Amino acid sequence: EILHADGSREAAAGPITIEHLFTHRAGLSYDFLPDCPVGRLYRQARLAEDGTRSLTDFVNEIAQLPIAFAPGSRWQYSCSIDVLARVIEVIADSPIGDLLEQHIFNPLEMRDTRFFVKPDDLARLMPMHGRSLDKIMDELDVPRKCEVLDVTQAYPAQESVAFARGGIGLFSTASDYLRFAEFIMNGKSPSGEIIISRKMVDFMWANRLSDNQIPIAIGPFPQPGYGWNLLGRVMLDLGQAMNFTGLGEGGWAGAATTFFWADRDEEMAGVVMTQHLGSLSPMGFDMRAAAYQALD
Numbered sequence: 001e002i003l004h005a006d007g008s009r010e011a012a013a014g015p016i017t018i019e020h021l022f023t024h025r026a027g028l029s030y031d032f033l034p035d036c037p038v039g040r041l042y043r044q045a046r047l048a049e050d051g052t053r054s055l056t057d058f059v060n061e062i063a064q065l066p067i068a069f070a071p072g073s074r075w076q077y078s079c080s081i082d083v084l085a086r087v088i089e090v091i092a093d094s095p096i097g098d099l100l101e102q103h104i105f106n107p108l109e110m111r112d113t114r115f116f117v118k119p120d121d122l123a124r125l126m127p128m129h130g131r132s133l134d135k136i137m138d139e140l141d142v143p144r145k146c147e148v149l150d151v152t153q154a155y156p157a158q159e160s161v162a163f164a165r166g167g168i169g170l171f172s173t174a175s176d177y178l179r180f181a182e183f184i185m186n187g188k189s190p191s192g193e194i195i196i197s198r199k200m201v202d203f204m205w206a207n208r209l210s211d212n213q214i215p216i217a218i219g220p221f222p223q224p225g226y227g228w229n230l231l232g233r234v235m236l237d238l239g240q241a242m243n244f245t246g247l248g249e250g251g252w253a254g255a256a257t258t259f260f261w262a263d264r265d266e267e268m269a270g271v272v273m274t275q276h277l278g279s280l281s282p283m284g285f286d287m288r289a290a291a292y293q294a295l296d
Contacts, residue, residue, distance in 0.1 A: 001066045001067070002027065002066060002067055002068070002069060002070060003037050003038055003041075003066035003067070003068065004037070005035065005037055007037070009066060012027070012067060012070055012071060013070060014070070014071055014072070015071065016067075016071045017071065017072070018084070018087070019208065020071045020072055020080070021080040021081065021083055021084040021087070022080075022081075022084060022208075022230050023075070023080075023208045023209065023228050023229075023230070024075050024076055024077050024078050024080050024081075024228065025071065025072050025073070025074065025075055025076075025080075025209075025213070026067070026071055026078065026080040026083070027067030027068050027069045027070065027071045027073075027076075028062065028067060028068070028076070028078035028079050028080045028083065029042055029067075029068050029076065029078050029079070030042065030048075030077060030078055030079060031043040031047055031048045031133075032048075032132075032133035032219075033076070033077070033218075033219055034219050034220070036068055036076075037068070038065065038066060038067060038068040039068075041065050041066070042062075042065070042079075045061055045065070047061060047062070047079070048154055049153060049154050050153070050154070051152075051153055051154050051155055051156040051161065051163050051169075052156070052161060052163075054162065054164075055082070055085060055086050055089065055096065055164050055165060055166075056086065056089075058082060058086075058165070059082065059083050059086040062079060062082075062083060074213050075209055075213045075214075075216050075228060077216075077218045079167060080167075081166040081167035082165045082166040082167050082168075083166070084166050085164070085165065085166025085167075086166070088166075095164065096164050096165075096166065097114065097115045097164045100170075101114070103195075104180070104183075107189050107193065107195050108176075108179045108180060108183055108189055108190065108195075109179065109189070109190055110172070110176040110179055110180065111176070112171075112172060112173045112175075112176050113170055113171070113172040113173070113176045113177075113180075114170065114171060115163055115164045115165075115169055115170060115171070116156075116157055116158060116159035116161070116163070116171065117157040117158075117171050118159070122157065125157060125171070126275045127148055127275065128148070128149045128150075128151045128256060128275050128276075128277055129146050129147060129148055129149055129275055129276050129277070130146075130147070130149050130256065130257075130275075130276045130277035130278045130279055131147075131149065131277065131278040132149075132277070132278060133255055133277065133278050135278055146276070149277055151277070155168075155169060157171065168255075173273075174271050174273045177260060177271045177273070178269060178270075178271045181251070181260050181261075181262045181269035181270070181271060182262075182269050183195070183196075184201070184204070184231055184262055185201070185262050185263075185264045185267065185269060186198075186201065186264075187200065187201040203230075204229060204230040204231050205229050205230075205231065205234060205248070205250065205264065206229055206230075207227035207228065207229055207234050207236055208227070208228055208229055208230065209227045209228050214226070214227055214236070215240070216228055216233065223242070224237075224240040224241065224242055225237040225238065225239070225240035225241040225242070229250065231250060231251075231252075232250055232251055232252035233250055233251060233252060234248065234249070234250040235247055235248060235249045235250065243282075243285040243288070243289060244285075244288070244289035244292050244293070245261070245263075245288060245289075245292065246263050246265065246266060246292060247265075248263065248264060248265055249261055249262070249263045249288075250262055250263075253284060255277055255278070256274055256275050256276055256277045256279075257272075257274040257276045257277075257279045257281050257283065257284065258271075258272060258273055258274060258284075259271075259272040259283070259284025259285075259287070259288070260272065261288050266295060268291065268295075270287060270288060270291050272284045272287050
């Protein structure tokens with residue numbers, strides 16, 4: 001059922017597909033998105049705040065709520081990857097954390113990446129700073145003070161909580177994430193073992209959005225020139241780009257101002273790790289621009 005901005009509802013004409021979930025076209029939402037009535041329902045259900053809720057319960061809660069638009073009709077950043085993770089769990093009959101460990105983390109030697117932090121490593125966990133994401137949509141100015149923000153309720157680090165999602169929640173390091181960024185460019189492990197075939201990598205990098213679904217935007221922040229593939233953003237038109245990049249560059253960003261890019265033509269990847277939630281810092285764009293400026 002679709003919930004419109006005026007409060008009216010109508011039945012969805014078709015089902016949500018796996019591709020819709022992969023490409024944020026399922027009609028789902030995020031609690032911090034402004035002017036989205038479905039997002040407000042997510043906030044009321046405390047979907048993002050309750051890290052003790054299992055992935056099964058999380059997705060079951062979403063399934064009880066309406067969607068924001070007809071599946072496939074437009075792009076909206078959302079919890080669709082969390083739902084996709086639950087679909088994978090059901091198909092594989094295994095928890096998403098175990099599947100990621102078996103198929104990605106272990107082959108890529110990402111030893112510090114899990115949905116929890118081992119007790120001996122808790123001293124390595126950096127504190128979070130910033131403000132909640134809904135505030136950045138209401139107050140676009142950058143705060144002058146950098147304040148510590150407690151996110152333990154939404155992102156528990158203890159293994160005993162059994163926290164897992166599809167779009168958020170992993171604890172990691174810059175070196176681990178760089179291994180992942182390099183992997184999505186060539187499908188290989190650090191030792192050169194082929195994990196994903198060359199043609200499958202090509203398939204994953206292809207834009208999936210139609211012209212009328214571009215540019216992608218999160219709330220009031222458009223990203224001109226970018227489409228979306230099975231991995232994240234992908235630069236399609238440098239003439240529309242707002243920041244220095246390369247044709248075919250892709251990647252994504254995180255809520256705490258984390259940022260990564262990968263460029264298959266240049267065989268270059270970069271990772272920017274911060275702990276500043278709800279920031280408008282351009283550091284990720286600036287670091288990427290500096291990297292491209294250094295190419296001969």
